[in-house]
Amino acid sequence: xxxxxxxxxxxxxxxxxxxxxxxxxxxxxxxxxxxxxxxxxxxxxxxxxxxxxxxxxxxxxxxxxxxxxxxxxxxxxxxxxxxxxxxxxxxxxxxxxxxxxxxxxxxxxxxxxxxxxxxxxxxxxxxxxxxxxxxxxxxxxxxxxxxxxxxxxxxxxxxxxxxxxxxxxxxxxxxxxxxxxxxxxxxxxxxxxxxxxxxxxxxxxxxxxxxxxxxxxxxxxxxxxxxxxxxxxxxxxxxxxxxxxxxxxxxxxxxxxxxxxxxxxxxxxxxxxxxxxxxxxxxxxxxxxxxxxxxxxxxxxxxxxxxxxxxxxxxxxxxxxxxxxxxxxxxxxxxxxxxxxxxxxxxxxxxxxxxxxxxxxxxxxxxxxxxxxxxxxxxxxxxxxxxxxxxxxxxxxxxxxxxxxxxxxxxxxxxxxxxxxxxxxxxxxxxxxxxxxxxxxxxxxxxxxxxxxxxxxxxxxxxxxxxxxxxxxxxxxxxxxxxxxxxxxxxxxxxxxxxxxxxxxxxxxxx
Amino acid sequence: xxxxxxxxxxxxxxxxxxxxxxxxxxxxxxxxxxxxxxxxxxxxxxxxxxxxxxxxxxxxxxxxxxxxxxxxxxxxxxxxxxxxxxxxxxxxxxxxxxxxxxxxxxxxxxxxxxxxxxxxxxxxxxxxxxxxxxxxxxxxxxxxxxxxxxxxxxx
Numbered sequence: 001x002x003x004x005x006x007x008x009x010x011x012x013x014x015x016x017x018x019x020x021x022x023x024x025x026x027x028x029x030x031x032x033x034x035x036x037x038x039x040x041x042x043x044x045x046x047x048x049x050x051x052x053x054x055x056x057x058x059x060x061x062x063x064x065x066x067x068x069x070x071x072x073x074x075x076x077x078x079x080x081x082x083x084x085x086x087x088x089x090x091x092x093x094x095x096x097x098x099x100x101x102x103x104x105x106x107x108x109x110x111x112x113x114x115x116x117x118x119x120x121x122x123x124x125x126x127x128x129x130x131x132x133x134x135x136x137x138x139x140x141x142x143x144x145x146x147x148x149x150x151x152x153x154x155x156x157x158x159x160x161x162x163x164x165x166x167x168x169x170x171x172x173x174x175x176x177x178x179x180x181x182x183x184x185x186x187x188x189x190x191x192x193x194x195x196x197x198x199x200x201x202x203x204x205x206x207x208x209x210x211x212x213x214x215x216x217x218x219x220x221x222x223x224x225x226x227x228x229x230x231x232x233x234x235x236x237x238x239x240x241x242x243x244x245x246x247x248x249x250x251x252x253x254x255x256x257x258x259x260x261x262x263x264x265x266x267x268x269x270x271x272x273x274x275x276x277x278x279x280x281x282x283x284x285x286x287x288x289x290x291x292x293x294x295x296x297x298x299x300x301x302x303x304x305x306x307x308x309x310x311x312x313x314x315x316x317x318x319x320x321x322x323x324x325x326x327x328x329x330x331x332x333x334x335x336x337x338x339x340x341x342x343x344x345x346x347x348x349x350x351x352x353x354x355x356x357x358x359x360x361x362x363x364x365x366x367x368x369x370x371x372x373x374x375x376x377x378x379x380x381x382x383x384x385x386x387x388x389x390x391x392x393x394x395x396x397x398x399x400x401x402x403x404x405x406x407x408x409x410x411x412x413x414x415x416x417x418x419x420x421x422x423x424x425x426x427x428x429x430x431x432x433x434x435x436x437x438x439x440x441x442x443x444x445x446x447x448x449x450x451x452x453x454x455x456x457x458x459x460x461x462x463x464x465x466x467x468x469x470x471x472x473x474x475x476x477x478x479x480x481x482x483x484x485x486x487x488x489x490x491x492x493x494x495x496x497x498x499x500x501x502x503x504x505x506x507x508x509x510x511x
Numbered sequence: 512x513x514x515x516x517x518x519x520x521x522x523x524x525x526x527x528x529x530x531x532x533x534x535x536x537x538x539x540x541x542x543x544x545x546x547x548x549x550x551x552x553x554x555x556x557x558x559x560x561x562x563x564x565x566x567x568x569x570x571x572x573x574x575x576x577x578x579x580x581x582x583x584x585x586x587x588x589x590x591x592x593x594x595x596x597x598x599x600x601x602x603x604x605x606x607x608x609x610x611x612x613x614x615x616x617x618x619x620x621x622x623x624x625x626x627x628x629x630x631x632x633x634x635x636x637x638x639x640x641x642x643x644x645x646x647x648x649x650x651x652x653x654x655x656x657x658x659x660x661x662x663x664x665x666x
Contacts, residue, residue, distance in 0.1 A: 346637030
């Protein structure tokens with residue numbers, strides 16, 4: 001009997017031992033003379049179960065979690081049935097079953113580089129529909145869906161597209177920001193590694209909508225696996241007509257390239273990214289001009305995050321109203337939550353906006369991995385605020401988090417247990433800003449260095465430094481050119497506000 | 512071992528990228544892939560071919576954490592220092608790493624075997640502490656696992 005086994009090729013699975021597992025399965029199958037097909041799917045998002053081995057059965061795919069190479073002989077002995085590592089039908093696991101997977105609909109189910117599977121599972125429908133519409137009609141559909149930039153700023157995607165659509169130029173560009181540098185975020189990486197065609201399709205639709213024929217996806221160098229998958233996917237996309245001079249046989253053209261970053265966090269800021277793409281230092285540009293009017297090479301450019309673009313195909317396929325019906329307030333649709341840090345069930349969970357922070361951390365994440373009480377949750381990456389458990393009733397939405405002096409950013413959540421020292425985390429936020437500042441504006445370049453020094457004074461038991469820290473944060477927030485200097489005060493001030501005990505250091509204790 | 516840089520080869524590498532829009536970063540990446548660092552003899556050549564100033568080329572190269580002026584050790588171990596890995600205990604692993612290797616961040620061990628680099632997020636935030644060893648991802652890095660990694664590559 002031939003067996004079909006799925007073992008993810010996602011970097012998180014590899015980091016947990018997926019490559020060793022694949023080798024062990026191959027060796028064991030050869031030893032037993034058993035016919036086995038191994039499919040390297042994307043990630044299901046259940047990182048705590050990795051490496052997750054799935055076996056195709058008539059009832060659906062059944063899984064075995066945290067499988068080591070040394071478990072393989074016993075799995076074969078059990079004929080991939082009853083086994084201590086068995087987790088049952090993978091799609092019945094509550095963490096997976098309770099999600100609303102729109103953007104990640106195929107991720108983990110399919111072979112990421114199979115165009116046949118992509119199409120069989122609903123791919124290309126969005127682009128096919130877009131090719132029947134005018135650019136203005138596509139832009140309207142995206143606007144009506146309520147989709148907002150998933151990179152963190154939350155700017156309405158349709159409005160950005162409208163500006164580029166209406167701009168007159170001989171060349172326009174689509175630039176995908178895949179410089180996902182925020183700690184606790186890996187949604188961009190996961191979709192690029194697990195369903196790259198959906199990003200390519202989204203970029204092609206963007207091109208058709210605004211009249212751009214060329215695209216770039218700027219991927220950070222820390223993601224070698226994603227770079228490889230995207231490169232391979234582009235070749236297949238060209239060979240199958242998803243890219244090229246005649247998109248799916250139409251008279252519309254669109255092609256794109258992968259570009260690799262070089263370890264600068266600030267290049268996740270869209271104007272820095274454009275400078276980097278042009279071959280310059282990744283320093284921030286003052287706005288205006290908006291990139292939508294003068295972006296890459298001075299031409300009108302759509303700069304969107306990976307998840308924003310990867311969500312376009314489902315919106316075009318199912319319609320704006322379908323997407324808009326999910327969500328809360330002005331946060332429409334779904335959001336891939338990335339639950340990370342000291343957490344029991346860490347991973348990616350796509351759901352409609354509106355769950356409370358407490359539901360996300362306790363019900364989905366299962367609390368801390370260490371089993372100790374949760375102390376703080378940083379939401380939105382290194383520029384996001386630290387939330388105490390007293391704010392766990394905050395619903396997950398752009399305005400709702402802004403109302404509590406925080407931000408949702410790219411929807412990453414880092415959970416800390418009660419051993420976390422929030423003064424240390426505030427210092428780290430300033431240190432990180434100092435390391436990664438592009439140097440263009442003074443509040444960020446100098447302020448971050450002064451910030452580290454000032455936190456050190458507080459740590460040494462000098463309470464007179466606290467007003468200086470607050471004043472400095474105020475200056476950085478209002479005076480910085482971009483979100484790096486402008487948002488570093490969020491983690492710092494939230495730590496000060498919500499965890500004052502950690503900053504009340506006495507001189508004696510410090511010495 | 513990477514080859515000794517020659518101007519002739521550097522010119523070939525540059526020429527391979529001239530059709531690109533914004534070729535400078537791809538050129539740096541290609542040089543570093545070939546030599547393990549960006550040889551400084553390439554700076555004036557790039558400036559000449561792209562018709563930009565040497566200072567511009569040097570300024571761009573030195574802006575990015577990835578590009579090296581000098582070769583690294585035989586193996587590069589990057590440890591994630593970002594928040595999600597800190598929450599999972601990466602500071603303890605990092606202290607242990609610096610102590611056992613006898614180097615600080617960006618340092619290379621005396622025998623030239625290992626260069627230790629900090630990295631701010633590898634996107635492995637739900638299986639931290641995370642590391643990258645010669646381009647390969649490793650999750651759930653404990654002190655013990657770190658020692659095992661070093662023993663394997665240093666052998």
